[in-house]
Amino acid sequence: MNERHRQELRVRVTHHGHCSVLEIGGHLDFITGPALVDHVEAVWELSPGPRLVMEVSGLTFYDSTALAVLANTHHRVLATATGRLVFVGLPPGLRHLLLRTGLLPHFALRDSVDEAVTGLLPTA
Numbered sequence: 001m002n003e004r005h006r007q008e009l010r011v012r013v014t015h016h017g018h019c020s021v022l023e024i025g026g027h028l029d030f031i032t033g034p035a036l037v038d039h040v041e042a043v044w045e046l047s048p049g050p051r052l053v054m055e056v057s058g059l060t061f062y063d064s065t066a067l068a069v070l071a072n073t074h075h076r077v078l079a080t081a082t083g084r085l086v087f088v089g090l091p092p093g094l095r096h097l098l099l100r101t102g103l104l105p106h107f108a109l110r111d112s113v114d115e116a117v118t119g120l121l122p123t124a
Contacts (some may be wrong), residue, residue, distance in 0.1 A: 007027045007060065007061065008026050008027065009025075009026045009027055009028055009032035009035050009036060010023075010024070010025040010026045010058065011023070011024050011025075011035065011036060011039045012017070012102045013039060013043060014109065015046075016117045018051055018120060018121060018122060019050070019051035019052065019053060019084075019117055019120045020046070020047075020050055020051070020052055020053070021052075021053040021054075021055060021112075021113055021116075021117065022039060022040070022043070022052065022053070022054050022055065022061060023034075023055045023058065024036065024054060024055065024058060025057075025058025025059060025060070026040040026058065026059065026060060026061075027059075027060060027062070028059055028062045028063075028065065028066040029061060029062065029065050029066065030060050030063065030064045030065045033065040033066070033068070033069050036069050036082065037069060037072075040052075040073055044076075048080065049077075049080030049081060049082040049083040050077070050083055051082075051083065051084045051085075051120045052073070052077065052083075052084070052085045052086070053085075053086050053087075053088060053093070053110075053113055053116040053117060053120070054070070054073075054085065054086070054087050055087075055088040055089050055113050056087060056088070056089050056090060056091065056094065057088070057089025057090075057091065058089075059091055059094065062091075062093070062094055062097075066094065067098070067101060067103065068098060070087075070098075070103075070107075071103055073085060074106065074107060081110070083115045084108070084120055085107075085108065086108045086109070086110050086116040087107050087108065087109050087110070088109070088110050088111070088112060088113050088115075088116050088121065090109060097098070104113060
């Protein structure tokens with residue numbers, strides 16, 4: 001295994017009542033991408049059509065697999081009546097990739113997890 005892939009993907013999932021926060025760090029690439037998909041699947045099993053916050057400021061490496069995982073998760077959430085997805089802490093390089101691929105305008109972005117969670121509160 002080469003040195004680059006010794007760095008693993010780190011995912012911490014916390015639940016804030018109505019939504020789940022996935023704090024993602026490390027490498028998100030073709031080797032580690034399936035692990036993130038597994039975490040999303042686990043959250044999905046708890047609540048089909050979930051409200052998700054993906055905090056990605058801890059990503060240190062990402063490739064086209066990262067774009068695919070984020071885009072597929074976004075698409076899946078949009079296909080539900082109640083699901084929502086918000087991204088927090090996009091690293092500049094990932095923001096640039098999303099912009100260049102035309103994906104950035106489709107993502108909801110917030111400055112902090114607290115802001116994202118509050119924005120996902122059900123309206124009365």
